[in-house]
Amino acid sequence: MGGKPRLEFLRGWIGIAIVNARERPAVAMSFAVGAAAVLPAACAAVTIAFFIFVVFFAALSFPIGVTTAVWWVSTRVLVRHKTSDSEIKIAEPSAKPEAVPAADPPRDAVAPRELPVDVDDDPRALATPRPHDPLSTTMTTMSAEDLSTTLTSAGLSDGEQDDEANDPTACLTHRGLDLRDVPFNFLPNLASLRRVRVLDLGGNELSQLPGLELLAGTLQHLRLSRNWFAAVPPEVKELWALRELDMSRNFVRNTEDALPLAALAKLEHLRVLDFRYNRKLFKQETVDALRTMIPQAEVVKLTVSFPAPEGSFVGARPSDRDAATLRAQLEPWSTLALRRRLVEDFGEPPTDPETVQRPEVMARLLELYEEEGGALGRRVVRVSGTPVSVGACNALLKELREWSARRKKGAKGHQQERPSISAESYMIIRSPTDFEAKLGAGSRKARQAADKFAKYAKLWELAESALREVDPAFADSFTALAVTHGFRGSPHIDKQNIGPFYGLALGDFPAGSGGVCVECDARTVAVVDTREKLGKVDGRFPHWVAPYIEGAERYSLIYYQTMGEPTPITTAVFGADAQLAALDEE
Secondary structure: OOHHHHHHHHHHHHHHHHHHHOOOHHHHHHHHHHHHHOOOHHHHHHHHHHHHHHHHHHHOOOOHHHHHHHHHHHHHHHOOOOOOOOOOOOOOOOOOOOOOOOOOOOOOEEOOOOOOOOOOOOHHHHOOOOOOOHHHOOEEEOOHHHHHHHHHHOOOOHHHHHHHHOOOOOEEEOOOOOOOOOOOOHHHHHHHHOOOOEEEOOOOOOOOOOOHHHHOOOOOEEEOOOOOOOOOOHHHHHOOOOOEEEOOOOOOOOOOOOOOHHHHHOOOOOOEEEOOOOOOOOEHHHHHHHHHHOOOOOEEEOOOOEOOOOOOOOOOOHHHOOOOOHHHHHOOOOHHHHHHHHHHOOOOOOOOOOOOOHHHHHHHHHHHHHOOOHHHHOEEEEEEOEEOOHHHHHHHHHHHHHHHHHHHHOOHHHOEOOOOOEOOEEEEEEOHHHHHHHHOOOOHHHHHHHHHHHHOHHHHHHHHHHHHHHOHHHHHHOOEEEEEEOOEEEEEOOOOOOOOEEEEEEOOOOOOOOOEEEEEEOOEEEEEEOEOEEEEEOOOOOEEEOOOOOOOOOEEEEEEOOOOOOOOOOOOEOOOHHHHHHHHHO
């Protein structure tokens, strides 16, 4: 046994001996003999004598601390670790290994060139890119099919397309890699090639491209679709040779900074602009402005939803629609979602957004539903929420009746805070989490929210207490409470919600009516009973209130979240997995 392991072994056994010395001296002596067995013969006698010394003092009730101190000093003095020559080996200097030649890059990839840098001045030159970062190693040339599509959509002539296709480093792509940024040397490396004319970075999570201006003079086609850009990259204005800019399916805003028309107008060679499916760019006036300010652009693409084509919607808002009709239940979905439903649920061929508008999509969808029985042909699943205690329900109902009476005496305009919904009264109370952070900045809306919270503190407290009976975690995290009276129908989607909500209904309306209806899938609707119960629903699916008799009293509380980390969309209604699974089996 080597010196160090032997010392550690000895210390462990001595510790056990000390603990047992006072009450069980015989046990301590046995451990002493065992400890001596692992020591060199020259130390055995000293070790046994030391243990006798320890037992003697322990038996006389000397403090354990004293014996421990004596043991520690003794082990330091009596047992010294000597390292043998075989335990330490000093590595001799070896000859410098021969450099291994780097592997040749694959034929279908182009290794970016490093710009000359002074290592002493630029510490970034010593950094090694992360191995999993695809942009730190090679750029990939486009496939023949993608290249053909890119060049054709850019409006190039056959001769120009041949020139581009014959240069494998002119058209580069890095799509669908979920990149949130690019390495610092990525764009400079591309600029050093001096021949990149088509760059496709679509399908990532990019929101900025610093250094893009380095490609000025060569880059002609920039494709940034399906990213997170809230604005056209400011570097684009330097790309004087640019002919095509694809910013489709981003988050570009309709502001002067985000959509710099004057700067784009200076790009004399710009021929194609694609801003389709940017949620904030949806008006016909934006298309008109692009065409007027950038007359050299021969192709301008933008998804126009306002003013909507005639026949796009029935009713201007949810409160105008009859929730019993299938058309009203489908209206909350976007046109893109309706197109997807035609393909995925009814097996129809994809529709062209440029030629087939929402009215045609909706009409075809209703025809297919009618073949299956229309609204009555959809399956209905009945789900019961979690009961709330009678005491909590009674206290809440009393407070809600007083709230309704007070609001009816006030100004009529203050009764309905969400006019798109059909309700006698609709009020939203924000949690302190929502408004406290903004109070310090002097926000007027935050001050109003704080005053409202103080005014209806009792109602909030009772509502929170009821929710805590069912889901304490959600009671700690919800950020807003909607209080309603007489809510009817109104199919809608809660676009501001970041997760599911809880609903509780109170009043004298008949049991079995006035539930929360929610579309689970294309052919299934769940009806959640929330009368004196808390039902959990994801409001990011179309939902509405089931009918109940005229004149009946129905109050509702909706607990929801608009702040924090978004919850992934999974199911439309919670607590119905078994029922939905049974329907799927049928």
